[in-house]
Amino acid sequence: MTARFGVLGAVEAQISGHPVGLGHARQCSVLAVLLVEAGRPVSIDQLIDRVWGDEAPQRADGALYSYLSRLRRAVAEAAEVGIERRPGGYVLTVDPQTVDLHLFRRLISQARSAEDRSAAELLTQALGLWRGEPFAGLDTPWLVSMRQSLLSERFAAELDHHDVLLRLGRHAELLPSLSAAVAEHPLDERLTEQLMLALYRCGRQADADEQYRRIRRSLADELGSDPGAGLRRIHERILAADPTLVATKPAAPLARPNVPTQLPADVRAFTGRDRELDALDRSLAPPDGDEPPLTVVLLSGTAGVGKSALAVRWAHRVREAFPDGQLYVNLRGYDTEQPVAVGDALAGFLTALGVGGPEIPPGVEERAGRYRSELTGRRMLVLLDNASSVEQVRPLLPGTGSCLVLITSRDSLPGMVAIHGAERINLDLLPLADAVVLLRRLIGGRVDRETSVAEDLAAACARLPLALRIAAELAAARTDVSLAELVDELGDHRMRLDLLDAGDPRAEVRAVFSWSYQNLPADAARMFRLLGLHPGDSVHVEAVAALTGTDVGEARRLLAVLVRASLVHAGRGGRYGMHDLLRAYAAELAAAQDPAPERKAALTRLFDHYLAGSVAAMSTLYPDGTEGAGDPDAARSWIEAERPNLAAACIYGAAHGWYRFAIALAGTLFRYLDAGGPVAEAVTVTASAVSAARAVGDREAQARALSDLGRLHRRQGRLDEAADTYQQALILYADLGEHAAEAVALRNLGSVHWRLGDYRQAADHYRRASAHYERLGDIAGQADASVQLGRVDARLGDEAQAVTRLRSALELVTKLGDWYSEAYVLSLLARLSHEPADLEQAGIHLERSLAAIRQAGDRTAEAYALTDLAAVYAHGGRLTEAAGHLGRALLLHRRIGDRASEAEALNDLGQVLRAAGDATEARAQHEQALILAREIGDRYEQARAHDGIAATLDRDDGGPHRDLARRLFADLAVPSAPDLAAR
Structure with missing residues (x-):
């Protein structure tokens, strides 16, 4: 007779289609636990904990035996079904596919690798297995926790189902269920993306946009975060009426964006660890007991025991269970010089998840929040390698149960277990038999001929996989020497080094390192030592050549020697890396054997190489008016590949005496990092330049770095920090008598006060800058100061004075032949004019300017030109064109990360759309x-926004917004904002 079991609803059993009586709730709970673990043993203690929780009676085991006996009788008629007592506990022997939960999971797994039509059928079948809430009517703590986990699995499957149906063009039939789902999960970004796409495809663009605005407000109010990259991307495409949104092929836009696959390569000849791999496999099942929905597994063990190798092997084995990708970071937690900062790790993850550099928040907490938002609803594996503390890991934990986090650490990290419910797997030394097997796989038949000696060799290597691999490579290279001789030789090295602390396998592994190192040729040994000085995580062969003072061919040859000795591992694209223990050992050898001047010379060569490469790449990317030499794509690729090393070198240089190098490298890279590099690196590198300049007392370099840092803060909308940083730069420039730079600092400080709504203070800074420019005879500077003062006049309501200043500036820029600035000044004048000729002239100049800017590829200048041209068009009644230009400007402002300009453009677009009806x-x-505007503290744009909202509502509904606008305008001492579309 065939049995069927169900837990996706009330717990039930059927035999040959007839229901089976399962008894009272407590007995049903026992069966529910066994069904969830079908085919796996559950101990008595686990059963008691899951069935009673903290309320277990004194004789719970006796009651449990009674329940099990009754359940055995209830299912006795079914073939191949039974409840058996085994060494690990009680097992329900049943075909898992007769249990709805396990059938559901198998169908979901099949659907995720099937083509869309088959996937739609499989997902429909899987979701059809649900009859209600899992374990309905049962309320033990474990079952309640499991219920929430299973509901999350169902929700993820529903989202997958929506994606498939959207790709198949079935958006209309999805609308009702999508709307209901969004009402139930208002903060789920993936779900909102799906509803927006369905609405857009049904011709309801305005409703799609309304959904975006709704979730943006909700995220800001409830989580203090912005929408993620995927949600913003589809909103931008809807606003731009992207024609590809109507496609119904598998390349539809809601395929999950940016599926990162960051796992390192799997380990060659991986051996053993079956018990640990099984334990890791069990972590894929829903969590037990009162653990949180997020599954966290901790692999702990001594250095060199193979934690990283095991984690990477298992991650590759189960990668299909994580269709949304795998994130990886080596936290280098035990590197005394360069452990990875939490903020940098978060920035790297956000970049991998598709968040553009300018969009990465500046603070660690904000990044962590954005990271959790990006992972919401995604089924991802996060591998945190070489963690040193709970504090280093905690911000990297996702906030969703759909992810699994695997951590490796030499520390047991008790806080991860106590606070975050992590399951710890302690990794011990390899069993002797497995250690010999690993030697056999690496060395070959010699192990079988000298079995007992191979065991001695394994013991001499402390049964640590890293040491075993190094010893095996040496044995394979010295075929003329017996294993017994090699074991004796290793013993001699251990004695000479006197590194044996009893019971410390790390001492043993250092002896193995020494054994392998002593057998290197002198030139390869020197390279190994110097590689320990490199501050980055991986190094290119060209950088190795610079570090060692050899040519690239010789560097490549010596690296091959180190790779064969397993002291260095080869990566992709000519890059090489070292295990952290080996790096520490190499650095220790360098300190002991290479004189300080030689070590300094090696690092100086390396840093010169990085600086020269950066200068060459930047000259190609930003030729500053001259024809750049070289391939821009190659230059950009070089910087992107070396960027982590460049940042690490800059930080190291600032901390260890290469101050001039840190100052020069930061200054060279600034334009690239400012334009599109990760904000985290831009701030870290620039701050390093500030500290380096202070260390050498170079106030001019310090002022330049502070000015760059102020720009980063201003771009991110951190206006108070920008003002403070610019003020520090201004004081330095004034003390130095650098009047030209002082004028620029005053101008920048004025722009910050402009955004803060402090117009009197802004005007004072602009006037002081103008005085400097006049004394210096800098006509372009005088023109710019006149423009900025004219903007202040217009903002404060003195349009006559504004026109006077702007016309004066126009004369100056026209004489200079600066038609970019000429176009900008004309656009400002056109906003104050009612003459069609002024509008026409401004439009012609701006269109010419825009064409040249686009040809140059300057996205920042293009965004500003589009905004100015839109204002001229709106003022002249060309509303459709104005709206189009503002839409494009908004996209650019968001990509650049110019949040203040984005707020301004949004208000401009609101005025244009209102004028269009x-x-x-x-x-x-x-x-x-x-x-x-609230987030960045721009009070003027807040006032404009309130004013605009009030204008779109009737008198009663708009009253509160109108009152707030008036109050803000009054606080700023400015008249109400002019209407962009007024004629």
Whole structure:
């Protein structure tokens, strides 16, 4: 007779289609536990804990035996079903596919690797197995926790189902269920993406945009975060009416963006660890007991025991269980010089998840929040390798149960277990038999001919996989020497080094390192030592040549020697890396054997190589008006590949005496990092330059670095920090008598106060800058100061004075032949003019300017030119063109990360849309502007947003917004904002 079991609803059993009586709730709970673990043993203690929790009676075991006996009788008629007592506990012997839970999981797994039509059928079948809440009517703590986990699995499957149906063009039939799901899960970004796409495909663009505005407000109010990259991307495409959104092929836009596959290569000749691999496999099942929905597994053990190798092997084995990708970072937690900062790790993960450099938040907490938002609803594996503390790991934990986190650490990290419910797997030395097997796989038949000696060799290597691999490579290279001789030789090295602390396998592994190192040729040994000085995680062969003072061919030859000795591992694209123990050992040898001047010379050569490469790449990417030499794509690829090393070198240089190098490298890289590199690295590198300049007392370099740091803060909307940093630079420039730089600092400081709404202070800075420019005879500077003062006049309501200043500036830039600035000044004048000729002239100049800017590829300048041209068009009644230009400008501002300009453009677009008669869309733009302006502290744009929202509502509903706008305008001492589209 065939049995069927169900837990996706009330717990039930059927034999040959007839229901089976399962008894009272406690007895049903016993069966539920066994069904979840079908085919796996569950101990008595586990059963008691899961069935009673903290309320177990004194004779719970006796009651449990009674329940098990009754359940045995209940299912006795079914073939191949039974409840057996085994060494590990009680096992329900049953075909897992007769249990709805396990059938559901198998169907989901099949669907995720099937083509869309088959996947749709499989997902429909899987979701059809659900009859209600899992374990309905049962409420033990373990079952409640398991219920929530299973509901998360169902939700993830529903999202997958939506994606498939959208790719198949079945958006119309999805709308009702998507709308209901969004109402139930209002903060789920993936779900909102799906609803927005379905609405757009059904011709409801405004409703799609309304959904985006709704979730943006909710995320800001409830989580203090912005929408993730995927949600913003689809919103931008909807606004731009992207024609590919209507496609129904598998390449549809809702295929999950940016599926990272960051796992390192699997380990060659991996051996043993079956018990640990089985334990890791069990972690894929829903969590037990009161553990949180997020599954965290900790692999702990001594250095060199193979934690990373095991973690990477298992991660590759189960990667299909994580269709949304795998994230990996080596935290280098035990590196005394360069452990990975939490903020940098988060920035790396966000970049891998598709968050552009300018969009990465500046602070660690903000990054952690954005990281958790990006992972919401994704089924991902996160591998945190070489962690040293709970504090280093905690911000990297996702906030969703759909992910699994695997951590490796030499420490037992008790806080991860106590606070975060991590399951710890302690990794011991390899069993002797497995250690010999590993030697056999690496060395070959010699192990079988000298079995007892091979065991001695394994013992001499402390049964540590890293040491075993090094010893095996040496044995394989010295075929003329017996294993017995090699074991004796290793013993001699151990005695000479006197490194044996009883019971410390790390001492043993250092002896093995020494054994292998002593057999290197002198030139390869020197390279090994110097590699320990490199501050980065991996190094290119060209950098190795610089470090060692050899040519590339010789460096490649010596690296091959080190690779064969397993002292260095080869990566992709000519890059090489070292295990952290080997790096520490190499650095120790360098300190002992290479005189300080030679070590300094080696690092100086390396840093010169990095600086020269950076200068060459930047000259190619930013030729500054001259024809650049070289391939821009190659230059960009070089910087991207070396960027972590460049940042590490800059930080190391600033901390260890290469101050001039740190200053020069940071200054060279700034334009690239500012334009699109990760904000975390831009701030870290620039701050390193500030500290290096202070260390050598170079106040001019310190002022330049502070100016760069102020720009980064301003771009991120951190206006108070920007003002403070610019003020420090200003004081330094004034003390130095650098009047030209002082004028620039005053101008920048004025721009920050402009954004803060302190117009009197801004005007004072602009006037002081103008005085400097006048004394210096800098006509372009004088023109710019006049423009900025004219903007202040216009903002404060003195339009006559503004026109006077702007016309004066126009004369100056026209004489200079600066038609970029000429176009900008004309656009400002056109906003104050009612003459069609002024509008026409400004439009012609701006269109010419925009074409040249696009040809040059300057996205920042293009965004500003589009905004200016839109203002001129709007003022002249060309509303459709104005709206189009503002839409494009918004996309650019977001990619660049210019949040202040984004808020301004949103308000501009709101005014244009309102003038075009679309009050609903106008209000949407003003609401987005309000959220953003509040975040960055721009009170003027807040006032404009409130004013715009009020204008789209009737008198009663708009009253509160109108009052807030008036109050803000009054606080700023400015008249109400001019209407961009007024004629």
